[in-house]
Amino acid sequence: MIDTLNSDPPSSEPQASSDDCFWLRVAIDVPLAGLFDYRCAHAVAPGCRVIVPFGRRKLMGIVVETPDTPSFEAKQVREVDEVLDDLPPFPSDWMRMAAFAAQYYQRPLGEVMLPTLPAGLRKVTAYQGKRSAGGPVRRLDKRASKSSPKPIQAKEAPALNEEQIQAVQAIDAITGYKAVLLHGVTGSGKTEVYLRAAQTVLARGRQVLFMVPEINLTPQLEQSLRSSLAVAAGPDSLAVLHSGLSDGERLRAWLRVQRGEARILLGTRLSIFTPMPDLGLIIVDEEHDTSYKQQEGLRYSARDLAVWRAHDRDIPVVLGSATPSLESWAHAQRGNYLKLSLEHRARDVELPVVQLVDTRRLAMQQGFSPQLIEAIQGRLEHGEQSLVFLNRRGYAPVLNCGSCGWVSQCPRCTAYTVLHRAGARRNYLQCHHCGYQARVPASCPDCGDQDLHPMGRGTQRVEEYLAELFPEARIARIDADSTRLKGSAEALFAKVHAGEIDILVGTQMVAKGHDFANLGLVGVLNADGMLFAQDFRAPERLFAQLMQVAGRAGRHVRGGKVIIQTDYPEQPVYQALVKHDYVGFARYGLEEREAIGLPPYAFQALLTAEARELATAIEFLTQARALPEQSPDAYYMASAITLYDPVPLRVLRVANIERAQLLIESAQRPALQAFLAQWSVSLPELAGGHRVRWQLEVDPLEI
């Protein structure tokens, strides 16, 4: 690929002849396909970082190839500015994974490689600024504050039960690549299985990558990892990576893993891209969780890349969940993945009883059925905790005028603004799509009436009502608002674990992975909201979410109970929940998908366009759709592809930008890949004429 920006006139300095210089092909983080040629007076290995001139800028790049000859006229090839030697070259397996991701997700290699690095490693100013002092790695090494390892309390590990033993043995016995799907009901002790499997691998001198959806919500897991794996790998063997770290913290953790000093990496999706010289096992906990999918920039699935990486490194990967994604379940059914099951709870308790409360004929109070109120009362009397789950933060989803029907609408989005309470006079309306904020008007902006009232309810309003009902109870709310400050989520969860909370109100943040010892009751409000969503994955997601949150009940105490309030108790999702029947639900879901040809029986990609006007976005997509028809010969395999009509997104306008999408589908993955590779080449030029932003997403999760 020719670097068109490299066409500055050759400098007046004498040019080295091609005999005494080396050619480098470099990946740079710019939205242009291909690699860029540079020269260097000495040899540079692939995987090295270099600083290169690019147009008038200097950019960080990674050497990918060292060809014998440049791909365009030697005279015009510019010289690298600096070859960085503060890190060894990236290992070849890391380079392979980046190359795979670039090709699979249809992105330039530089746009894949560089954003995965800690900030300091990809910033030119970190090396060439006045105070760079040899770059961030040397600065960090110089400081090398001997991290005083906190004394670790080696926790007594429970004796494994029969199901756990079988699972651990099956994983230990794997040599080479194998994907394992560990399907275990909530509270079945999957964590203990991961830990034992990890210990074996650590004892063999290998590293372990342990991925979780969201880390700041599960300090408990970090504790158990520290205490149970320290024995196998030494007290300072754990590194943690997630997006909440400072640049310095992230660089330090990344370096310790890349140098092999840390033997276990606990991290969120971004950790999949960390170089690990001795990687011997990958664990993906809650593998169905949508947090593994990055929704901006390179839209990758860290779960899928984990399987690819394990295959490439010839090592096992364990995907664990109580509600596996239908994709993974289908793999297991076909025998591609080894399925291991934990069908019973690890402690001597039963799964909670799930009760559906039909709300159609009930006198509800503030969204609560008499059954749920009575149940909370009962748990309070027994000194047990209750959890009220509502996946909607704020006080009320919309403010409404009782006389003219005015509703609080975001001026920039096709969405309502949500009423938030922040103490007298500080209440505000906020758009959850674009962040727009406004004061709460004293009277209706349209008719002047003062009869404005909140409609519906969010977690704040539920918390307020519970406080009225149960004035003695200690109530806490956990959602994105109450946990905005660093450390506040940990502090709130610590209070729940310490028994200082009687009733917990929360969004999906409380559903994930927590092992609350004294929680007896879970109440679910407003679950129906997701039942009739357009997305074909909505029932799967609803089922997983409710199964997860229901699974918080009765993990240590007997008599756990879940109350789901619904207008549609006969729906298959709810019926399966009552029976804890993931297997039945998955069978039904897969049959349906197969019948209408949806993933995992088809493969999809999504082209999304954003413009000031919907018409512009649709026009771009319509022309993109027509490209293969115009030059059918150029599109090998196009006959195996279905291109649907462009449609506006459900939330059409966000922050004054209107959005539309075009779905691409095929029954064969290779055909889809081949098609996208050809098609995407023509898209930048087409978009240029339309003033649209576009992105192509492979294996989209939301349609």
Ligand SMILES: Nc1ncnc2c1ncn2[C@@H]1O[C@H](COP(=O)(O)OP(=O)(O)OP(=O)(O)O)[C@@H](O)[C@H]1O
């Ligand atoms: N063999 C065992 N004997 C006794 N207790 C155990 C055993 N294994 C695990 N436990 C305990 O059982 C509880 C549930 O285990 P864990 O949190 O690992 O479940 P899980 O399968 O990850 O559930 P979820 O999917 O709901 O997160 C924990 O308190 C754990 O300490």
Ligand SMILES: [Zn+2]
């Ligand atoms: Zn908005």
